Structure formats: structure tokens, C-alpha cells
């Protein structure tokens with residue numbers, strides 16, 4: 001929605017126009033419709049936006065907030081309260097390192113140090129060439145195979161700094 | 175997968191106990207026609223070790239040999255010893271194979287004729303398997319979590335249909351009360367009492383919420399239960415709905431558990447298809463619907479009032495209680511919130527009676543509890559024991575003790591609000607009260623073992639950092655206090671702290687514990703308090719001698735003040 | 742609704758059972774320190790300054806959100822409460838960048854008052870020195886986050902009374918901070934009506950009228966109770 005667009009939608013005209021004709025907005029629209037455009041669908045809708053676009057930007061936040069009749073500041077407040085949502089895109093590859101208790105005890109810090117050494121990035125950073133983003137998470141329930149990471153959606157357990165290095169190098173190359 | 179014929183005849187609706195019996199019989203018949211059943215665990219740990227490929231190659235192997243008619247290869251659930259993933263069970267016989275690779279398919283299928291594959295075999299006579307009591311995790315993974323018939327074949331939905339067709343809501347609550355079941359989400363509040371409070375509340379609308387947020391780092395029992403027994407969780411919720419007069423339920427599950435989300439969504443669809451969720455269950459007036467709501471990475475949303483704000487679509491901020499959710503919860507209506515494992519216990523209680531359940535466990539803590547055993551212990555994974563079992567039995571018999579050449583130091587229970595229990599209390603029976611008296615907490619069941627390679631100050635700092643980053647920020651003591659406490663702990667681990675700092679840390683612990691709004695802040699000082707209680711010498715070594723006895727904050731015998739050697 | 746009798750600090754009093762301990766105490770001139778509470782707004786329960794002892798309850802309870810009941814025995818002062826209250830205020834000072842001498846609200850600040858009444862002249866906690874930028878983009882008001890105590894009175898008044906919901910809190914924990922709209926400069930906010938209610942309810946010098954010098958900003962928030970009464974009458 002551009003800033004010159006006519007004010008708030010009236011009750012007769014419930015559906016706010018999508019920011020562009022990108023097909024992914026239809027998926028977002030479908031989620032909102034499933035919940036009857038209820039304001040309480042905010043979190044579910046933000047999940048859909050992030051799954052479709054990779055992150056939440058001002059434009060999508062504004063669209064979702066207007067569509068669900070949620071105040072803008074509330075949408076922003078929610079988007080920044082929850083750890084999973086991000087307002088910036090990730091690099092080509094994403095590596096999530098678990099820093100939960102079991103992984104901490106089994107050496108998650110060494111994995112982080114390895115990534116820092118090989119790719120020069122820390123938590124919530126992306127390499128300059130946009131190849132790899134690093135994030136940390138608190139336990140994804142794979143504690144039985146700690147220390148664990150999720151690389152491009154794949155859970156990998158029992159990691160050593162050596163295997164971590166190999167994984168990182170592979171991400172940086174491809 | 176075949177579906178029993180008669181279900182189609184009735185549009186698949188299951189409306190009474192006879193229907194269940196018919197399905198169970200058909201399943202038994204199906205099973206009797208099979209010579210072998212092979213279960214491949216499809217839990218998170220096993221899937222991360224490519225168990226899906228193992229399932230594929232086993233299926234292919236069987237079909238190339240033309241053995242589909244007598245050998246079924248099926249997805250199964252968690253066997254508990256996740257560290258040895260991927261796991262495969264062969265029935266009958268119950269051989270458990272560990273670390274199975276897709277390439278092992280041929281040997282496994284050969285073994286059906288020639289005898290077990292020795293190199294992959296797990297010793298199921300080991301205490302890890304024999305010393306557990308499986309109630310929540312019954313049939314340990316030998317049911318396909320995505321097939322409702324598998325669940326019905328092992329007694330599923332008898333509880334719900336008995337409740338709805340034969341018991342009054344009051345009688346259901348009575349059974350739950352008699353069972354002595356207490357909440358498995360941490361605090362151990364009597365479930366029957368909570369149910370009757372919600373039942374008594376007068377309102378046109380009531381809600382039933384399943385707390386599947388499981389934010390405790392190092393705990394994965396709820397994940398496993400949701401992945402393996404989604405129907406049972408739903409059955410427990412529906413029974414609660416019937417007992418309380420609620421028609422709508424929500425499962426609030428963390429988005430970090432994609433597999434659990436998928437399974438529960440599938441189960442909801444399946445139960446709806448068979449009339450076990452939805453309108454007029456068992457052709458009665460009782461209707462019950464369930465929806466899934468996703469968390470988004472905020473530990474505090476496990477707290478019940480924060481969870482409610484989150485379902486309402488807002489920031490997960492806790493609210494002062496009273497009013498309790500039982501009086502005024504979701505959208506202001508009376509709301510029941512129970513943990514996943516609490517609901518899992520409900521169906522068997524209704525099926526077998528509250529008295530049956532009350533025979534297990536201790537006087538005040540009934541039933542069994544699942545624990546996620548991890549950290550510096552040989553057998554990591556999911557274990558279930560009757561309440562009242564000693565820590566020693568869990569860690570040393572079932573868990574196999576700490577790795578060779580190391581010495582047990584402490585076990586952490588209760589997550590960020592819990593504490594570290596040292597060796598001298600290993601013989602304490604685990605129940606809600608005893609853990610509390612030891613300065614720890616039952617929590618949801620994470621159990622992280624630490625040995626002489628773990629520094630207790632570092633552990634305390636780890637948890638304080640966790641609480642500081644997970645604090646919602648609403649109340650001042652938790653928002654600011656956790657940061658100051660973390661900073662002091664940081665100073666201690668880098669050898670810059672004085673005894674005055676330690677005194678200030680203790681003062682902050684006291685203040686934050688008693689002034690914070692919710693359980694997160696109130697519990698945040700506990701890891702510090704418990705390590706101070708049992709391991710003060712380690713704090714002193716850091717402060718006075720500038721040494722880290724475990725060699726974590728700096729190498730053994732090295733001054734922790736020296737900047738760590740950078741490679 | 743019922744009338745109940747209770748005791749506060751040994752004084753025997755009566756109140757309605759839909760009134761909070763704070764309301765009953767204030768009606769009888771018993772002072773309980775508060776910060777996030779403001780008559781005319783919903784309760785918040787976040788600052789924890791109003792914690793009191795209630796007999797039979799081993800937890801401390803916030804007076805602003807706890808209703809009175811028959812036979813309730815309340816203690817609003819103790820050595821322990823005094824210690825906790827001092828620490829809460831110290832925490833606020835350590836968390837922000839409060840320099841009273843240059844502040845527009847010097848002498849008219851609820852945080853300063855609270856510190857004085859608790860006898861605080863220095864703090865023992867280290868300052869966290871956060872980096873925060875002043876937002877002076879609005880043509881009539883300024884927001885100085887260095888002085889914000891996150892009581893959320895502005896957020897509540899904007900949502901509940903003005904109905905604009907321009908303000909909200911973003912982030913969480915120590916990183917929590919106030920925002921307008923999508924974290925844009927206040928002056929560019931599309932929802933702000935420039936009514937100034939947020940400025941008047943802010944207990945410190947975080948929100949103030951432009952052009953005010955040190956110590957010149959006096960907040961007036963009596964309008965809230967008046968508005969509440971008028972609106973009730975109409976509905």
C-alpha cells in the first residue's frame with residue numbers, strides 16, 4: 001500500500017488491496033480469510049508472511065495490520081516480541097545453532113566460535129556475500145543428539161567443530 | 175494402508191464402543207495376517223539421522239522381494255534412546271536396531287529369516303529399557319502416529335466414548351480427582367481441582383487449552399509425546415471439554431516443532447473425519463472443536479496468562495493473577511490450561527479408573543513422569559518412570575551414568591526456574607515436594623546431567639542469560655534485575671568480581687524472586703541460589719583464586735582473568 | 742458488590758469488594774507508592790512498587806490489582822518492602838539515562854518523588870548506559886527515551902482513551918522500547934492525533950511539550966478521571 005492510498009478500509013470494503021500482484025500475497029490472504037480477518041490471527045498471518053517472503057518488512061506489516069484492523073504499532077510490537085520473526089532477509093543459507101541447556105553443556109559455544117572463525121559472523125548476522133546467516137535458538141527438542149543445529153531446515157545432531165566447519169564451508173561455496 | 179470396510183459404510187463416523195471394538199478386531203486380523211511388522215522411528219531425532227530414507231529403502235526392499243503381504247514397514251514413534259538414532263524395531267521379537275543406514279535394509283530383511291543382525295542390535299535387556307514404566311509413552315513407538323486405527327487398536331478413544339456415553343461430567347471430574355493426577359507443566363497443581371473450578375464457572379463459552387509450548391531448554395518430552403501420540407492428546411482434551419462444558423479447544427505449540435505441528439494437525443483432521451472431534455460426538459449433544467495456534471519463539475508464552483495473550487494475537491505478556499484463567503481466561507472466558515502430558519494421562523484414567531492411576535507413584539505425586547535425559551550421561555533420550563523413583567536410578571541405572579573417566583557433579587531439573595542437585599542427594603525420590611525442598615523444581619521434565627567438566631557458575635550464568643533474553647520486559651525486577659545478575663555472574667566467571675558483588679547478587683536474587691510478576695522472574699534466581707547452596711566453593715574459587723575448577727571459564731589451573739588464547 | 746471490612750496497617754476500614762487495596766488505602770489517606778497505576782486507565786501491575794503484605798499469603802501482592810475481601814489484613818510498610826522498593830527505583834535509574842538537573846520534569850517527576858520518599862540519594866547498581874535517540878520529529882512534542890520507565894501509561898491512554906493506539910512497546914526484556922506506528926519517527930505517524938494525552942500522563946520527562954526548559958514541564962492528568970466519568974454518564 002503506498003502512503004497516498006485512501007485511509008482505512010470501511011466496513012463495507014473489508015479486503016485491503018495487496019501491496020503488489022506477487023502471487024505470494026494470495027497465500028497470505030488465504031491465511032487471513034481462514035481466520036475471518038480476526039485481529040487475533042496476527043501471529044498466524046505473520047508466520048505465513050515470513051514463510052512466503054522470508055522476512056517481514058514494513059510493507060507487509062502495514063498490509064497485515066490494515067487487513068486485520070490491528071494498530072500499526074501493535075503489529076510492530078508483536079513482530080519484534082517473538083524471536084522467530086525477523087525484519088531483515090536471511091542469506092542464501094541459514095544455520096541455526098541451538099544454545100539450549102543440553103547443547104550448551106555439550107559445547108554449543110565451540111560451534112559458534114567455529115562459525116565465527118570460518119565465516120566471520122555472529123548471532124543474527126549474515127556474511128558480507130549474503131551466503132550464510134547465523135541465528136541461535138533455545139532448544140529445538142533435539143537434546144538427545146546435542147549439540148544440534150538446523151542447516152537449511154535440516155536438523156543435524158551430534159556436531160563437532162570439525163563437522164560444523166565442513167558444513168559452513170559447504171554453505172559458503174555453493 | 176487399508177481402511178477397515180465398515181467405516182466407509184457409516185461415513186467413517188465412530189459413535190460407540192462397539193465401533194471401536196470392530197476396528198480393533200479388524201486391526202488384530204490385519205496384524206495376524208502379517209508375519210512381521212517393522213517400525214521405523216519418525217521422531218525428530220531419528221528423522222535428523224535420515225530415518226525417512228531408511229523407511230524408504232526398507233519398504234523398497236520388501237516390495238522387490240514381493241513380501242508386502244506378510245511384512246509391513248511402517249513409520250513408528252520414539253523408542254527413547256534418541257542418541258542412537260535412527261532406530262528400527264522388528265515385531266514380533268522386538269529386536270531394536272540402532273544407527274540403521276538405508277544400506278542396511280537388505281540385512282534387516284534377511285534377518286527375518288536368519289536371525290537378528292548382531293551388529294545393529296540394541297540390548298533391550300539393559301536397564302534403560304527394563305527399568306522404565308511406560309504409561310504416557312505406552313507401546314513405546316509401536317503405533318503409527320498418523321493412523322487413527324493404530325491408536326484405536328491399542329485402546330484409543332475408549333476413554334472419550336465411555337465418558338460421553340456413560341458418565342456425567344461430574345463423574346469424569348471425580349475420576350480425575352481420584353487419580354491424584356497433578357499438572358505436568360511444572361507446578362503440579364491438582365488437575366481434578368482445576369477442572370472442577372472451570373466446570374463450576376458459569377459462562378456460555380469456555381475454552382480448553384493444551385500448553386505445548388515446552389520452552390524449557392533441554393526438555394523435549396512434550397515434543398515426543400505430540401509426535402507419537404497426537405490422538406491421545408486430543409482425546410484427553412475432548413474429555414476435558416465434555417467434563418467442563420467447553421466446545422472449543424486450542425493446542426498452543428511452538429513453531430520450533432514443525433513435526434509435532436504437522437502430526438497434531440493431521441490428527442485433528444483424522445479425528446474430525448471419524449466424528450471424534452466436531453459436532454455431536456457419539457451422536458450426543460456434545461460438540462468439541464480443536465485448532466492449533468503456533469508460538470513464535472518466546473519462552474514466556476509457556477506461562478498461562480502470556481499464552482492466552484499470545485492466542486489472542488498479542489505480545490505474550492503475563493498478567494497478574496487473580497483472576498486465574500479458570501475464572502477469566504481466553505477472551506475473558508473461563509479457560510482450562512493443562513500441559514500436553516497432563517492431557518495424555520486422561521484417557522487411561524477414564525479407561526481404567528482413577529484408582530488404578532492412584533496406585534502408581536507416591537502418596538502425594540501419582541502416576542509416572544517422562545524426563546528428557548541429556549547432557550553428560552551415556553544414554554540420552556526420553557525416559558519414563560513412576561514418580562518417587564530416585565535420581566540415582568534414572569541417571570545411573572537407566573541413564574548408564576556419566577561418560578567413562580568423569581565424575582558426576584550435578585543434575586539440573588526444572589529448566590530456568592529450577593536448580594542443580596548435587597551427588598549427595600541422588601537418593602532423593604523425585605516428586606514435586608522433594609525437588610522443591612532440594613531447591614529445584616519439577617518443571618516439565620528436562621534433566622540435564624553435569625559432570626566434572628561443567629562449571630556451576632557458568633551454568634548459573636547460562637540460565638540467567640536465558641532469563642534475561644526471554645524476560646518479557648513488563649515488570650521492572652525481572653527486566654532489569656536479570657541483566658544485573660547476569661552481569662555480576664559474568665564478572666565472576668572472568669575473575670573481576672569481589673565478595674561485595676557476590677553479596678549484591680544474593681540480594682538481587684532475593685528481591686527478583688519475591689517481587690517479579692510472573693513465574694519467569696520469580697524463578698530466575700533459582701539456578702543461582704541452588705548453585706550457591708551446593709557449590710559455593712566454585713564461586714569462591716573464581717572470586718578469590720581466579721580459577722575455574724572445571725576448566726570451563728579458562729583452562730584448568732589457568733588464571734581466568736587472562737584473556738582466553740585466541741587461535 | 743458488597744461492603745467488606747478489612748485492616749490496613751492495623752487500621753480497621755471498610756471498602757467495596759470490587760475496590761483494590763490501593764483504592765481503599767487512598768480513600769483513607771494511607772500512602773502506597775505507585776508508578777504504573779493511574780486513575781482512569783486500566784491496571785498494569787508492572788512496576789511492582791505497590792507490593793504489600795497480606796496475611797495468610799506468603800507472596801507479596803500488588804495493591805493496584807488486588808481486590809479487598811472480608812477480613813483481609815494488609816501491611817503496606819515493612820523493612821523488607823522498603824528494601825525492595827528502593828531496589829526497584831534503583832533499577833529504573835540504572836536502566837535509563839536520568840540526569841535530573843537538565844530534565845524538563847525536574848521537580849515535577851514521579852520517579853524523582855518516589856526516589857525521595859524512599860530516601861534514595863545514590864544507587865549501588867552499576868549504570869547500564871543504554872544508547873537511545875531522542876525523537877523530536879513531532880511538531881509539538883518530544884520523546885526522550887532516555888527517561889522512559891516503560892510504565893506504558895502513554896500506550897494505555899492512547900489506546901483506551903484517545904482510541905488511536907499510536908504507541909506500543911517493541912522488543913522484549915531489557916531491549917523493550919516504545920514505538921509509534923511501525924517504529925517510524927513520531928512526526929510521521931499516520932495515527933497520532935496530536936492530542937497530547939500521552940504527554941500529560943507520562944510520569945517522567947520522557948514525553949514533554951516542545952519549548953519547555955529544565956524543570957518547566959508540569960504534567961496535568963486530572964482530565965482522565967473527568968473524561969471517564971463523563972463517558973460513563975453518556976453510555
Ligand SMILES: Cc1cc2nc3c(=O)[nH]c(=O)nc-3n(C[C@H](O)[C@H](O)[C@H](O)COP(=O)(O)O)c2cc1C
Pocket residue numbers: 356357358359360361362363385386387388389390473474475476477478479511512513514516618692693694
Ligand atoms: C515462564 C514460564 C514458562 C512456562 N512454560 C511452560 C511450558 O512450556 N509448558 C507447560 O506446560 N507449562 C509451562 N508453564 C506452566 C504454565 O503456566 C501452567 O502452569 C501449566 O501449563 C498448567 O498446566 P498443568 O496444570 O497441566 O501443569 C510455564 C510457566 C512459566 C511461569
Ligand code: SF4
Pocket residue numbers: 474492644645646647648649650652653690691692693694695696
Ligand atoms: S517476571 Fe519477567 S517475564 Fe514475567 S512479567 Fe515480569 S518481566 Fe515479564
Ligand code: FES
Pocket residue numbers: 098099100101102103104138139140141142143146147148391392393
Ligand atoms: S538443548 Fe539443544 S536441542 Fe535441546
Ligand code: FES
Pocket residue numbers: 774775776777778785786787788789790791792803804805806
Ligand atoms: S502501581 Fe501497582 S504494579 Fe505499578
